[in-house]
Amino acid sequence: MANVDSSGVLVMRGGGVVPLANTALTEATEDEIQTDANFVGAAQPAGTFATQSLPNPTVMMAGIDAENDVCYAYIRSAGKIKAALPVSGLSSGAGMPAPLPYAKRLVSGDSVIVMANATSDREVGLSVACTNGDYHVFSKTPAGAGEHELVSVLTGQSIGETLQGRVVSHAFSMGGNNATNFSSPIYFLNGSGTPIGTVVPNDPAVDTGKYSVCRVAIALNTRVVFRTDA
Numbered sequence: 001m002a003n004v005d006s007s008g009v010l011v012m013r014g015g016g017v018v019p020l021a022n023t024a025l026t027e028a029t030e031d032e033i034q035t036d037a038n039f040v041g042a043a044q045p046a047g048t049f050a051t052q053s054l055p056n057p058t059v060m061m062a063g064i065d066a067e068n069d070v071c072y073a074y075i076r077s078a079g080k081i082k083a084a085l086p087v088s089g090l091s092s093g094a095g096m097p098a099p100l101p102y103a104k105r106l107v108s109g110d111s112v113i114v115m116a117n118a119t120s121d122r123e124v125g126l127s128v129a130c131t132n133g134d135y136h137v138f139s140k141t142p143a144g145a146g147e148h149e150l151v152s153v154l155t156g157q158s159i160g161e162t163l164q165g166r167v168v169s170h171a172f173s174m175g176g177n178n179a180t181n182f183s184s185p186i187y188f189l190n191g192s193g194t195p196i197g198t199v200v201p202n203d204p205a206v207d208t209g210k211y212s213v214c215r216v217a218i219a220l221n222t223r224v225v226f227r228t229d230a
Contacts, residue, residue: 002027004116005090007036008064008073010046010106011097016054018046020112025066028118030153032111033064033073046075047110057106062086063096066116069204071174072125072137072153073114075104081154082110084127084135087174088208098210101129101170115139115153117176117204124201125174126150126186126224128159129211130166138162142178142228150186150224159188160222168197171214175201184227191221201226 006025010018021036034043040053050057062085064073069089075082086098117123123141130136138150138159152162173186178201188197197216202209216222 004067006033006064006066006114006116008033008112009062009097010050010059010112011061012050012054012056013058013060013103014056016050016056018050018054020046020064025114025116027068027116028121030113030115033114045109045111047077047106048108050106051108059083059100059104059106061097061099063088063098064112064114065090065096066114068119069117069121069176071115071117071123071139071176071204072127073112074135074137075106075110076113077107077110081135081137084129084137085112086172086208086210089204095208095210098208101211102133120177122176122178124150124176124178124226126199127172127209128168129170130163131169132166134163134166136162138224142181145229147225147227158222159224160218160220163218164220166218168214168216168218170211171199172209172211173199173201174204174209176204178228179203181228181230182226183229186224186226188216189223189225191219
């Protein structure tokens with residue numbers, strides 16, 4: 001896979017800014033985007049720069065883009081997802097940076113991880129925020145027609161296994177290269193297979209991924225799925 005350009009920004013409470021850039025982001029695999037050395041003197045993890053250089057390193061808004069398509073981005077802290085970030089393609093960044101549903105304070109070593117898709121990559125991403133302040137990211141690359149379940153990018157587990165007992169309050173989805181293949185939106189299903197919530201996936205070539213209200217109580221048997229016809 002090729003390397004692609006990626007850039008972005010984290011906006012702190014009080015107005016501080018963390019500029020981000022990686023002109024050789026690895027395509028089709030998770031990769032880190034560090035601070036832009038052109039503006040802050042050195043490339044380093046976002047959390048390290050923010051805690052050393054800004055008076056209040058609490059992220060209120062963010063916008064991460066990548067050449068071709070982007071599936072998801074998140075702040076990784078001690079191996080966990082601290083916040084799932086708004087994303088866009090390089091040509092579809094209107095309205096960025098966008099607000100986070102729940103502000104998150106950075107600590108030294110926190111890193112911004114980006115999944116940039118190849119143009120033909122069909123990977124679908126779902127970013128969610130919960131009422132208790134937790135965030136998570138789920139993804140699935142469909143192969144052919146049928147129903148496909150999105151699973152945790154960290155563990156491969158279902159949304160029910162990952163977020164049992166929590167309430168999703170906000171979400172967005174990036175649809176990968178499936179604009180002509182989707183035969184359903186994203187559905188949250190209960191144990192009987194009945195939809196209890198939904199998100200319409202965005203086309204990463206032309207749309208931004210920004211949070212909107214999506215209130216769903218997550219039980220152990222909750223799944224999140226979509227269908228394609230090819």
